[in-house]
Amino acid sequence: MIGGYDMxxxxxxxxxxxxxxxxxxxxKKFLENGAKVILLGSRKESVDKAIxxxxxxxxxxxVDGAWPNLSNLSSVEEAFxxxxxxYGKIDILVNNAGMSSMDKIYDYKEEDxxxxxxxxxxxxxxxxxxxxSYMKENGGGVILNTxxxxxxxxxxxxxxxxxxxxxxNGLTKSLARELGRDNIRVNAVAPGVTLTDMMKDVxxxxxxxxxxSIPLGRIGKPEDIANxxxxxxxxxxxxITGVVLSVDGAARS
Ligand code: NAD
Numbered sequence: 001m002i003g004g005y006d007m008x009x010x011x012x013x014x015x016x017x018x019x020x021x022x023x024x025x026x027x028k029k030f031l032e033n034g035a036k037v038i039l040l041g042s043r044k045e046s047v048d049k050a051i052x053x054x055x056x057x058x059x060x061x062x063v064d065g066a067w068p069n070l071s072n073l074s075s076v077e078e079a080f081x082x083x084x085x086x087y088g089k090i091d092i093l094v095n096n097a098g099m100s101s102m103d104k105i106y107d108y109k110e111e112d113x114x115x116x117x118x119x120x121x122x123x124x125x126x127x128x129x130x131x132x133s134y135m136k137e138n139g140g141g142v143i144l145n146t147x148x149x150x151x152x153x154x155x156x157x158x159x160x161x162x163x164x165x166x167x168x169n170g171l172t173k174s175l176a177r178e179l180g181r182d183n184i185r186v187n188a189v190a191p192g193v194t195l196t197d198m199m200k201d202v203x204x205x206x207x208x209x210x211x212x213s214i215p216l217g218r219i220g221k222p223e224d225i226a227n228x229x230x231x232x233x234x235x236x237x238x239x240i241t242g243v244v245l246s247v248d249g250a251a252r253s
Contacts (some may be wrong), residue, residue: 006206012037012087012089014127014131015030015039017041018040018065018094018096021198022191023097024198025221026094026226038064047065080127093140093143102157117163120165124145132184145251149190150162165190172244176241189247190247192246193248195219212253214250214251215251
């Protein structure tokens with residue numbers, strides 16, 4: 001045991017958007033639980049920085065990285081092929097990379113709507129498309145997606161963001177039904193407001209009323225979401241598929 005509960009001993013996991021925030025916390029949690037983790041980021045520099053931070057915590061962590069263009073299927077396929085060749089399998093994929101939007105519909109630019117769909121939806125399709133054959137050949141696997149509480153309620157601005165997360169839920173439920181017979185489970189976690197870089201530009205005047213409305217009385221931590229991913233990735237969740245698990249302190253927007 002490397003330092004956690006050993007729930008993912010011997011598993012190989014790929015986590016997109018693993019350089020910071022929820023993705024980084026998930027990578028760390030998986031490493032603590034005995035997985036080998038390949039974290040994907042948008043740039044070599046941020047990937048290297050995240051890896052050296054993790055190695056600083058525990059030099060025995062087996063952590064690697066890559067920076068394919070997630071919105072381009074060929075680029076993703078090439079990266080996953082290399083990972084599968086190097087590690088012999090891919091047991092777990094966490095589709096976590098994402099971006100947000102607060103743009104009002106009156107000013108929403110067409111290219112910004114396309115950009116958010118490219119990362120939040122197309123990348124989930126591309127990575128899932130690239131990994132399923134390896135999982136099937138290996139007897140099964142787990143695909144986990146980062147959705148959002150706004151995939152349930154929508155939000156009053158930045159409509160591209162909730163639209164993208166509704167699509168993530170659609171992919172989750174549909175792929176769960178399509179891939180169950182191949183022993184590939186597909187689930188999503190829908191975080192509430194979680195303290196990461198994504199939230200750093202949101203003013204206190206917006207955050208404070210949100211906290212007041214959360215029954216558990218606090219904002220989420222990246223580790224809260226990582227814990228849910230750990231459970232869903234592990235064999236403890238072996239009969240759970242097609243679920244969107246809210247991790248939001250019962251927040252209602
Ligand atoms: P973050 O901004 O801290 O991290 C985003 C991650 O995505 C980073 O690792 C970044 O490198 C990666 N990324 C961004 N653009 C990319 C690109 N073009 N190509 C590849 N990687 C890219 O955000 P976070 O809050 O940790 O968000 C992670 C996920 O959680 C997202 O899918 C987000 O929608 C979701 N989420 C966040 C919150 C929240 O309150 N923070 C709430 C609900 C859902």
